[in-house]
Each structure stands twice: as C-alpha cells, then as structure tokens.
Amino acid sequence: MTGTERRSRLRGPQRRAKIVQAALEVLAAAGYHATGMGAIATAAGVTRSVLYDHFPNKRVLLLAVLQEQNAALIEHVGGRITGTGSPEERMRATVDAYFSFAESRPAARKLLFDRTDEDDVEIQTVRWGIRESRTRAVAALLADDLRRMGVDPDSPAAEAMVELLITGLDGMAQWWARRPETPRAELVAAAMRLLWDGLGPRR
CATH class of the missing domain: 1.10.357.10 (Tetracycline Repressor, domain 2)
Structure with missing residues (x-):
C-alpha cells in the first residue's frame, strides 16, 4: 500500500487531527511568520489541497x-x-x-x-x-x-x-x-x- 493510499483511508476527523498535530509542532518550532502552509502539509503527510479543505x-x-x-x-x-x-x-x-x-x-x-x-x-x-x-x-x-x-x-x-x-x-x-x-x-x-x-x- 502506498503512502497516498494510506492517506486516502484516513477519515476526515483523523486527517484533521493529524494536520492540527503537525501544525502544532511546526508553528511551535519555527513561529507563525516563518511557517508556510506547505511546510505544515508536508509535516502532516497531506497535499496542500487537502490541508485547505480543512483550514482555509x-x-x-x-x-x-x-x-x-x-x-x-x-x-x-x-x-x-x-x-x-x-x-x-x-x-x-x-x-x-x-x-x-x-x-x-x-x-x-x-x-x-x-x-x-x-x-x-x-x-x-x-x-x-x-x-x-x-x-x-x-x-x-x-x-x-x-x-x-x-x-x-x-x-x-x-x-x-x-x-x-x-x-x-x-x-x-x-x-x-x-x-x-x-x-x-x-x-x-x-x-x-x-x-x-x-x-x-x-x-
């Protein structure tokens, strides 16, 4: 099973929780201004489009x-x-x-x-x-x-x-x-x- 297939099997709340946890770690480490949505998406293991589905x-x-x-x-x-x-x-x-x-x-x-x-x-x-x-x-x-x-x-x-x-x-x-x-x-x-x-x- 590929990483993409594993990601697709996550339910919405699970994916959201994964994004929030990744954002927590990245924002705490780098700060708000130095953090881009792309870095958060990468840390969460999701695409930018999936990230924007949850948070605009x-x-x-x-x-x-x-x-x-x-x-x-x-x-x-x-x-x-x-x-x-x-x-x-x-x-x-x-x-x-x-x-x-x-x-x-x-x-x-x-x-x-x-x-x-x-x-x-x-x-x-x-x-x-x-x-x-x-x-x-x-x-x-x-x-x-x-x-x-x-x-x-x-x-x-x-x-x-x-x-x-x-x-x-x-x-x-x-x-x-x-x-x-x-x-x-x-x-x-x-x-x-x-x-x-x-x-x-x-x-």
Missing part, C-alpha cells in the same frame, strides 16, 4: 490549534484541582500536573505561552481571549478554595491570583526547559515551598 488559511489553523491545546491544558490540570485530598495535596497534584503537561507536550506549552510573534490583530485578540478564559476556568475550579481564603471567585483579586499562579508555574517550566536535568519532583517541591509555605521561615 494559516490564521484559522493557528487559532484552531491554540483553542484545542488550551482546552487540553485545562482538562489535564482541572482534574487535579477538583480531585480528592486536602487543599495542600490537591495543590501539589495541580502543580505536578502542569509540569507533566509541560514535560509531555512541550510544543503545546511553547505555542500557548511563548510564541507570540504574530502581528495579526485578530490573532492577538483571540490569544487574549484564550488567556482570559483560561484564567476564569481555573478560578472557577478553585472556587471553593478561594472562598475558604475569604476571596470571591468572581472578583478581580481572584483573577489576579490565578494569573500569578499560572504565569509563575509557566516561568518555572521555561526555566526547566533550560535545565531539563532537574527532577520534576524537585521542581514541584520548590513550587510548593513558595506557593504553600511562603517566603517566611519554616516552622
């Missing part, structure tokens, strides 16, 4: 990739936030889940947080919308914990706290990408030392 242009493809990867991140982390255990145990599980996402899906983390080289106003607007929806989603998942702290989950303070949590953890993930020899457990312990114990002296 690069902007639409990028937005689809961003939205799908953001949903995957929230799903990956959300189960730990609302899981069983004490608040501290759930926080530790959540921190570990974020680092496991960064470790297992580095292209997704990079495209969501690092790659902002687009100068398209619509893309920038959608990026901010995705960021705000992610913050609201995490704040909703943390609602009970926030209330126990005396913070209204719908307040600006809650959103600011969630932003600090997300950007702080991603900053550590970026540091980790430069020092991959650091064990994930050590990174989780360091994050918990700051997030849970604070900067004061340990009791």
Whole structure:
C-alpha cells in the first residue's frame, strides 16, 4: 500500500487531527511568520489541497490549534484541582500536573505561552481571549478554595491570583526547559515551598 493510499483511508476527523498535530509542532518550532502552509502539509503527510479543505488559511489553523491545546491544558490540570485530598495535596497534584503537561507536550506549552510573534490583530485578540478564559476556568475550579481564603471567585483579586499562579508555574517550566536535568519532583517541591509555605521561615 502506498503512502497516498494510506492517506486516502484516513477519515476526515483523523486527517484533521493529524494536520492540527503537525501544525502544532511546526508553528511551535519555527513561529507563525516563518511557517508556510506547505511546510505544515508536508509535516502532516497531506497535499496542500487537502490541508485547505480543512483550514482555509494559516490564521484559522493557528487559532484552531491554540483553542484545542488550551482546552487540553485545562482538562489535564482541572482534574487535579477538583480531585480528592486536602487543599495542600490537591495543590501539589495541580502543580505536578502542569509540569507533566509541560514535560509531555512541550510544543503545546511553547505555542500557548511563548510564541507570540504574530502581528495579526485578530490573532492577538483571540490569544487574549484564550488567556482570559483560561484564567476564569481555573478560578472557577478553585472556587471553593478561594472562598475558604475569604476571596470571591468572581472578583478581580481572584483573577489576579490565578494569573500569578499560572504565569509563575509557566516561568518555572521555561526555566526547566533550560535545565531539563532537574527532577520534576524537585521542581514541584520548590513550587510548593513558595506557593504553600511562603517566603517566611519554616516552622
């Protein structure tokens, strides 16, 4: 069976998923401006005409990739936030889940947080919308914990706290990408030392 025959046997959703995965890898590695639709088609193992059957242009493809990867991140982390255990145990599980996402899906983390080289106003607007929806989603998942702290989950303070949590953890993930020899457990312990114990002296 030839490669063309194998491609023809893929169903539409399977082919679309293959294109999205290829676009994720190529866009994360090269950036938006340096990536052409031809390179994405080649990486996905499809023709340009098949690619355009699914996505009319690069902007639409990028937005689809961003939205799908953001949903995957929230799903990956959300189960730990609302899981069983004490608040501290759930926080530790959540921190570990974020680092496991960064470790297992580095292209997704990079495209969501690092790659902002687009100068398209619509893309920038959608990026901010995705960021705000992610913050609201995490704040909703943390609602009970926030209330126990005396913070209204719908307040600006809650959103600011969630932003600090997300950007702080991603900053550590970026540091980790430069020092991959650091064990994930050590990174989780360091994050918990700051997030849970604070900067004061340990009791």
